[in-house]
Amino acid sequence: MKTIPVETTINGDSAEFLCHADESLLDVLRDRLGMTGSKEGCGTGDCGACSVMLNGRVMCSCLVLGVETQGAEIETIEGMAKGEELHPLQRVFLEEAALQCGVCTPGILVAAKALLEKNPDPTDTEVRYWLAGNLCRCTGYDKIIKAVQTAAAEMRSA
Amino acid sequence: MAFDAQAERKFNIVGTRVARPDGIDKVTGKAAYGADISAPGMLHGRILRSPHAHARIVSIDTSAAEALAGVKAVVTGADLAQPEDEGFADVAINCLARDKVLYDGHAVAAVAAKSKSIAKQAIRLIKVDYEILPHVTDVDAAMKPDAPVIQEGRALETVPAGMSQNVTTHCQFGHGDLDAGFAKADKIVERSFKTAATHQGYIEPQACMASLGSDGRGEVWCCTQGQYMVRANCAAVLGVEESQLRITSSEIGGGFGGKTSTFIEPVALALSRKSGKPVKVVMTRDEVLKATGPTISSSMDIKIGMTKDGRITAARGELRYSGGAYPNATVDMGAQAAFAAYDLEAVETVGWNAMTNRPKEIPYRAPGAPTSIYAVESVVDELCQELGLDPLDVRLMNAARKGTLSSYGPTFNDIGLVATLEAAKAHPHYAAPLGPNQGRGLSCGFWFNFGGNTCVSLNINDDGTVGVVEGNPDIGGSRASISMMAAEELGVPYDKVRTVIADTSSLGFNDITDGSRVTFAVGLATIEAARAAINEMCRRVAKIWDIDADAVIWEDGCAKPAGPNAGIHPPMTLAEIAAIAGNTGGPIAGHHEVNADGAGVSFGVHLCDTEVDPETGATKILRYTVFQDAGKAVHPDYVEGQMQGGAVQGIGWALNEEYIYGTDGRLQNAGFLDYRVPVASDLPDIETVILEIPNPGHPYGVRGVGETPIVPPLAAVSNAVSRAAGVRMTELPMSPPRLLKAMTG
Ligand code: FES
Ligand code: FES
Numbered sequence: 001m002k003t004i005p006v007e008t009t010i011n012g013d014s015a016e017f018l019c020h021a022d023e024s025l026l027d028v029l030r031d032r033l034g035m036t037g038s039k040e041g042c043g044t045g046d047c048g049a050c051s052v053m054l055n056g057r058v059m060c061s062c063l064v065l066g067v068e069t070q071g072a073e074i075e076t077i078e079g080m081a082k083g084e085e086l087h088p089l090q091r092v093f094l095e096e097a098a099l100q101c102g103v104c105t106p107g108i109l110v111a112a113k114a115l116l117e118k119n120p121d122p123t124d125t126e127v128r129y130w131l132a133g134n135l136c137r138c139t140g141y142d143k144i145i146k147a148v149q150t151a152a153a154e155m156r157s158a
Numbered sequence: 159m160a161f162d163a164q165a166e167r168k169f170n171i172v173g174t175r176v177a178r179p180d181g182i183d184k185v186t187g188k189a190a191y192g193a194d195i196s197a198p199g200m201l202h203g204r205i206l207r208s209p210h211a212h213a214r215i216v217s218i219d220t221s222a223a224e225a226l227a228g229v230k231a232v233v234t235g236a237d238l239a240q241p242e243d244e245g246f247a248d249v250a251i252n253c254l255a256r257d258k259v260l261y262d263g264h265a266v267a268a269v270a271a272k273s274k275s276i277a278k279q280a281i282r283l284i285k286v287d288y289e290i291l292p293h294v295t296d297v298d299a300a301m302k303p304d305a306p307v308i309q310e311g312r313a314l315e316t317v318p319a320g321m322s323q324n325v326t327t328h329c330q331f332g333h334g335d336l337d338a339g340f341a342k343a344d345k346i347v348e349r350s351f352k353t354a355a356t357h358q359g360y361i362e363p364q365a366c367m368a369s370l371g372s373d374g375r376g377e378v379w380c381c382t383q384g385q386y387m388v389r390a391n392c393a394a395v396l397g398v399e400e401s402q403l404r405i406t407s408s409e410i411g412g413g414f415g416g417k418t419s420t421f422i423e424p425v426a427l428a429l430s431r432k433s434g435k436p437v438k439v440v441m442t443r444d445e446v447l448k449a450t451g452p453t454i455s456s457s458m459d460i461k462i463g464m465t466k467d468g469r470i471t472a473a474r475g476e477l478r479y480s481g482g483a484y485p486n487a488t489v490d491m492g493a494q495a496a497f498a499a500y501d502l503e504a505v506e507t508v509g510w511n512a513m514t515n516r517p518k519e520i521p522y523r524a525p526g527a528p529t530s531i532y533a534v535e536s537v538v539d540e541l542c543q544e545l546g547l548d549p550l551d552v553r554l555m556n557a558a559r560k561g562t563l564s565s566y567g568p569t570f571n572d573i574g575l576v577a578t579l580e581a582a583k584a585h586p587h588y589a590a591p592l593g594p595n596q597g598r599g600l601s602c603g604f605w606f607n608f609g610g611n612t613c614v615s616l617n618i619n620d621d622g623t624v625g626v627v628e629g630n631p632d633i634g635g636s637r638a639s640i641s642m643m644a645a646e647e648l649g650v651p652y653d654k655v656r657t658v659i660a661d662t663s664s665l666g667f668n669d670i671t672d673g674s675r676v677t678f679a680v681g682l683a684t685i686e687a688a689r690a691a692i693n694e695m696c697r698r699v700a701k702i703w704d705i706d707a708d709a710v711i712w713e714d715g716c717a718k719p720a721g722p723n724a725g726i727h728p729p730m731t732l733a734e735i736a737a738i739a740g741n742t743g744g745p746i747a748g749h750h751e752v753n754a755d756g757a758g759v760s761f762g763v764h765l766c767d768t769e770v771d772p773e774t775g776a777t778k779i780l781r782y783t784v785f786q787d788a789g790k791a792v793h794p795d796y797v798e799g800q801m802q803g804g805a806v807q808g809i810g811w812a813l814n815e816e817y818i819y820g821t822d823g824r825l826q827n828a829g830f831l832d833y834r835v836p837v838a839s840d841l842p843d844i845e846t847v848i849l850e851i852p853n854p855g856h857p858y859g860v861r862g863v864g865e866t867p868i869v870p871p872l873a874a875v876s877n878a879v880s881r882a883a884g885v886r887m888t889e890l891p892m893s894p895p896r897l898l899k900a901m902t903g
Contacts, residue, residue, distance in 0.1 A: 001275070020275065022275065027274075030193075030194075031196075031274075035187075036187070036190070036191075036193075036194040037186070037187020037188070038187070039191070039193075039361070039362065039411070040193065040363070040440075041361040041362065041363070041411075041443065041830075042443040042829065042830050043442060043443060044443065044829055044830070044831065046443075046829060046830035046831050047361060047443075047830055049361055076187070077186065077187035078186070078187050080186070080187075081185075081186050086182070086185065086186070090185040090186065091185075093185050094177055094178070094181040094182070094185060095177070096795070097175070097178075097635070097795035097796060097798075097799055099181075099184055099185070100412075100633070100634045100796070100799050100803065101360075101361075101362070101409075101410060101411050101412045101413075101633060101634070102180070102184030102185075102189060102409070102411070103191060103361045103362045103409075103411025103412060104361050104411075105184055105185060106185075106187045109185060124843075125839075127838070128838040128839040128841070129838075129839045131837075131838045131839075132837045132838050132839040133837075134837075134838070135361055135830065135835060135837065136361070136838075137358075137359045137360055137361050137412050137414070137803070137807070137835060138412055138634065138799070138803045139799055139802060139803050139806075140799075140802035140803045140804075140805055140806035140807075140836075140841065140844050141806070141836075141838040141841055142802045142841075142843050142844045143795075143798075143799060144838070145838065145843075
């Protein structure tokens with residue numbers, strides 16, 4: 001199969017890669033670019049572990065083809081901290097133990113950040129529905145919802 | 159090792175909520191899980207699976223796959239050893255079938271190729287000729303004498319003659335005179351229950367990277383709950399020596415018991431041996447659901463007699479579990495746990511295991527206990543309803559306590575059940591008003607907890623920091639807890655200690671991370687290793703001060719003279735002692751190796767409020783509170799996390815999760831869309847109340863906490879739904895169609 005050249009921007013840097021027509025963006029990120037922060041929990045759009053921002057919208061990267069991202073702006077978990085400085089969501093997730101195994105965490109952080117950019121003051125129910133596409137099997141979600149709210153409050157007063 | 163009988167020991171670090179050592183990597187995407195590493199020249203493996211529930215393999219033709227460009231190796235069951243040990247033999251034929259396939263999804267052959275897509279193409283070119291056999295997936299049907307037999311000659315001697323060969327296990331526990339007990343009852347309720355198999359549902363599929371040379375030396379990187387277990391299984395299945403295999407456990411994306419076996423590592427090693435290249439195998443989600451461990455499915459009969467003021471006079475349970483296509487002993491644990499929460503004069507539990515054409519059962523959090531306790535707690539609730547009694551008062555009246563002869567034999571030591579029930583009774587949740595179509599349910603839960611084989615090495619570094627090396631993968635924050643206990647014992651700050659998980663070549667054998675054993679047993683070994691290092695430091699200081707070793711004591715992280723007779727010496731800190739270790743006898747370390755017992759049983763009580771929709775049969779969880787005895791909560795955040803996570807898995811089991819088989823014996827719902835685990839919008843906050851009744855078998859009083867929380871939700875939710883719907887539910891999951899049918903009759 002022939003490979004196709006694609007030019008994108010990932011976490012603010014221009015990124016060029018070659019991929020096959022049937023390769024998902026998730027496979028491109030993980031296998032071709034070595035960005036293994038996005039996880040594959042299902043490959044069918046049901047778990048959210050592969051969540052990335054694509055042109056400002058949260059997407060399951062397992063459902064997007066690499067070749068579809070020509071010219072796109074992509075943000076992944078690897079771009080969330082600025083150097084040593086964690087994003088407030090990342091820091092509060094640690095402070096409030098909102099992760100156990102942590103494999104859902106990259107996807108949940110990407111999705112939660114997108115929520116707070118749209119809606120800086122969500123209700124618990126809004127957080128729960130926004131994150132309904134992100135499965136976590138370890139925590140029962142309780143500490144995740146609380147951590148998102150703590151980070152939201154912090155970001156509002158910043 | 160006994161609980162330190164210091165009255166009310168004051169802890170400095172244990173019991174606080176420190177940051178976890180693996181945290182930054184996990185929030186930034188740097189942490190390396192099973193599928194996250196690659197090697198130069200690596201091949202991609204993929205496994206061909208049976209589309210049939212039960213069939214004889216007549217022939218396998220791999221020639222077309224081998225001829226495909228980019229394919230470097232193809233293996234079948236013939237490439238694996240045939241271990242004599244039955245347990246290893248089961249692992250081997252489950253990794254790659256030999257004569258028969260035993261369930262839909264059973265692995266048959268595997269390829270290694272230059273890319274994922276070539277591997278995918280190649281397995282389609284493998285031709286397997288099957289002779290289809292009759293199948294059975296239901297436990298009751300599998301026990302019938304004329305049922306299709308899954309495997310012959312697997313029954314234990316305890317199974318009476320004349321039963322179906324599918325019946326492999328029979329067990330019986332109890333004491334007292336049942337007939338006399340039932341004769342004393344004012345009311346007897348007898349009910350039958352069924353529960354569906356559920357999957358552990360870890361978000362990270364099994365993944366590994368393996369390489370094996372023709373000299374029998376190999377390396378495996380994999381997500382597992384036990385690297386030593388992987389080593390033993392791989393050595394037996396490949397026919398190589400354990401010393402030649404080095405297994406490294408990656409960060410693990412959830413396990414819950416489901417990663418206590420091996421499915422792909424031996425296959426990857428076989429592919430690597432044949433191709434001469436490292437091979438990575440990553441399961442897809444549908445492979446995970448079809449071929450890795452769900453828990454048991456069950457069918458159960460429970461009979462309980464009660465006086466009109468609420469005293470249980472006799473109780474009997476009969477459990478029929480199926481752990482899929484292989485023998486297993488999960489029903490033993492279910493039978494032992496069933497009535498553990500009660501102080502009973504007459505009790506009997508009988509258990510059976512029967513093989514079915516389903517994947518091999520793998521432990522899932524408190525294996526065996528959630529289902530049997532669900533059935534018992536449902537009948538107790540029904541008796542309370544019928545007799546007009548408060549269900550908490552009835553449980554308090556009958557609760558097991560210190561000195562109770564348990565239903566499975568041992569007499570209980572200090573246990574926290576009564577305190578836990580009292581906490582539930584005093585909690586505002588129990589008194590909160592309920593609206594129409596709403597109901598409140600409660601249930602007790604129990605788990606044995608395990609200790610087991612454990613090794614810990616603790617090194618005092620020359621800069622005064624401390625390294626702990628342990629051998630159990632961290633599935634829920636255990637590295638933090640282990641560092642905390644080391645720091646507590648040594649009297650140094652938490653951030654001076656770093657705990658790492660060893661590969662199999664760097665530390666002696668450790669049992670798998672199971673049985674809620676890590677914080678208990680590794681914690682205990684860590685404390686003992688720290689004490690060994692302290693003894694050594696005191697000995698070195700005694701030499702420097704030129705006094706007897708027992709004249710030096712350890713206090714607040716320093717060696718001090720024991721009393722005025724020991725002379726006047728300024729205390730020496732750990733860092734000071736470490737800095738000059740080279741002059742006092744060399745490096746300082748402590749070790750401890752133990753087969754730990756005294757794990758201390760654990761009890762929990764859950765309260766659940768639900769609302770049912772009479773038009774759709776849908777259930778909403780309105781409020782949920784978990785009460786549990788943790789002995790001593792080393793890191794309360796992670797104890798709460800275990801309580802919340804376990805409760806929600808149990809809620810999923812009660813309401814949605816289910817292995818659905820078609821009449822063709824094939825799994826109908828092998829994906830997260832149709833196998834529906836709870837999502838954030840399904841749930842309320844999960845409130846938690848931790849009780850601390852010290853475990854007499856641990857120096858800090860710690861009990862395992864990880865498994866008990868999945869036990870009570872099945873009955874807590876079912877009792878709440880039954881009360882809300884006005885109809886007694888006896889089958890799980892209570893999915894909307896099933897509940898609607900029960901409500902509309
Ligand atoms: S891996 Fe993309 S949604 Fe699960
Ligand atoms: S922390 Fe393990 S899946 Fe969410």
